[in-house]
Amino acid sequence: MTNHLAPEEIEQVADGEAGLAEHLRECVVCANAVLSAMQMKHALRAMPRFTPPAGLRSRVLVVPPRRSRTAWWVATAAVLALAIAGIALLRARDAAAGQLVDLHTTILASANPVDVLSTDRHTVKPWFEGRLPFAVDVPDLAPPFRLIGGRVIYWRGQPGVYLLIGKGAHRISLFVFADDAVPRAITSHAGMSIVVWRSRELAYVAVADVPASDLQSLRQAFARD
Amino acid sequence: MTQQPADPRAAFEELALPLFEPLYNYARWLTHDPVEAEDLVQETYLKGLRGFGSFAAGTNFRAWMYRILRNTFLTSRSGLRAVPPISIDEDPDTYQQIGVAETPESLFFARVESETLRVSIEALPLVFREVLVLSDVENMSYREIAETLSIPIGTVTSRLIRARQKVRNTLRGEG
Numbered sequence: 001m002t003n004h005l006a007p008e009e010i011e012q013v014a015d016g017e018a019g020l021a022e023h024l025r026e027c028v029v030c031a032n033a034v035l036s037a038m039q040m041k042h043a044l045r046a047m048p049r050f051t052p053p054a055g056l057r058s059r060v061l062v063v064p065p066r067r068s069r070t071a072w073w074v075a076t077a078a079v080l081a082l083a084i085a086g087i088a089l090l091r092a093r094d095a096a097a098g099q100l101v102d103l104h105t106t107i108l109a110s111a112n113p114v115d116v117l118s119t120d121r122h123t124v125k126p127w128f129e130g131r132l133p134f135a136v137d138v139p140d141l142a143p144p145f146r147l148i149g150g151r152v153i154y155w156r157g158q159p160g161v162y163l164l165i166g167k168g169a170h171r172i173s174l175f176v177f178a179d180d181a182v183p184r185a186i187t188s189h190a191g192m193s194i195v196v197w198r199s200r201e202l203a204y205v206a207v208a209d210v211p212a213s214d215l216q217s218l219r220q221a222f223a224r225d
Numbered sequence: 226m227t228q229q230p231a232d233p234r235a236a237f238e239e240l241a242l243p244l245f246e247p248l249y250n251y252a253r254w255l256t257h258d259p260v261e262a263e264d265l266v267q268e269t270y271l272k273g274l275r276g277f278g279s280f281a282a283g284t285n286f287r288a289w290m291y292r293i294l295r296n297t298f299l300t301s302r303s304g305l306r307a308v309p310p311i312s313i314d315e316d317p318d319t320y321q322q323i324g325v326a327e328t329p330e331s332l333f334f335a336r337v338e339s340e341t342l343r344v345s346i347e348a349l350p351l352v353f354r355e356v357l358v359l360s361d362v363e364n365m366s367y368r369e370i371a372e373t374l375s376i377p378i379g380t381v382t383s384r385l386i387r388a389r390q391k392v393r394n395t396l397r398g399e400g
Contacts, residue, residue, distance in 0.1 A: 007386045010386075017367050036393070041361045047343055050259075052246060060267050060270040060271075061241075061242075061274065109305070111376070112375065
């Protein structure tokens with residue numbers, strides 16, 4: 001028997017996404033494969049479902065209650081006033097770091113963190129051409145680093161390159177902007193490491209939940225190229 | 226219809242509450258943890274309620290709610306850990322031979338205990354686990370899964386193939 005159904009066709013038939021192919025009437029191998037997929041489907045459907053805890057249904061549409069006791073509010077207001085003063089001081093210093101960490105987190109949480117998905121720098125680098133007013137050298141990254149992909153990003157009204165780089169299970173965001181777009185003093189923020197370096201009129205900002213030494217190694221990889 | 230168009234909250238409740246148990250079930254598959262799943266479902270409903278104005282009437286509400294739940298999970302600490310650091314869709318050759326099963330296994334899954342099956346699915350990486358759960362547990366169509374996960378239908382198919390293959394391998398002790 002030749003010309004078996006493609007794996008996609010087998011799943012599509014099993015999932016009811018495609019009709020029964022004529023081929024299935026005469027090919028026991030493919031019929032068996034469809035049957036196997038259907039058996040798994042039925043076994044999964046027959047599994048006991050997780051039952052929500054009692055009371056959750058009535059809670060899901062309740063907006064979290066606001067406490068109204070005066071004493072609680074007075075105490076909270078005092079703490080808040082102190083905290084806000086402290087935060088304002090810190091934020092003034094770390095605003096840029098905070099924004100870049102937020103961007104890093106937002107992008108990683110996105111379903112499509114990168115627009116060009118490739119481990120090949122020869123694919124990624126040309127993709128940016130024409131999209132940005134500057135060119136970025138994407139080096140050939142050696143293990144433990146690997147290029148995952150990139151996208152164009154805007155920060156504080158400035159266009160930049162965003163490169164997503166993997167190191168083991170961690171992912172590193174590398175932002176590249178024109179040198180003058182990135183403030184001089186950027187420090188680590190909210191447990192994230194941030195390393196900034198500047199080269200050829202560009203500023204590179206690496207952000208990740210890894211030790212800063214890892215980001216320094218990445219910096220060296222870029223410097224070598 | 227008891228829906229009151231003037232009251233978006235009532236409209237949201239009418240659409241969203243029937244999804245409560247499926248959403249909790251999906252949350253458990255994503256988080257592996259009852260407490261996290263509970264928080265996730267609560268946050269999903271709150272976000273859904275707040276963002277209901279942006280839901281386009283006539284589009285798939287179920288996919289919209291599942292998408293909120295999934296995105297909320299992905300931004301959580303355990304969600305960020307669960308996402309693979311590299312693309313998992315780049316090696317189509319790995320499932321070329323799946324269609325050619327060597328042994329009849331029509332009774333194979335009938336013999337597999339639910340608990341064994343559950344453990345093997347829980348062991349799947351997130352991208353495979355979620356597509357399998359949405360398809361086979363939540364009974365979503367490929368199109369609905371694609372919409373929920375914001376991926377092309379072709380990717381849904383290829384991930385399903387690989388998810389099922391991985392489960393088979395695990396159950397046969399090859400995984």
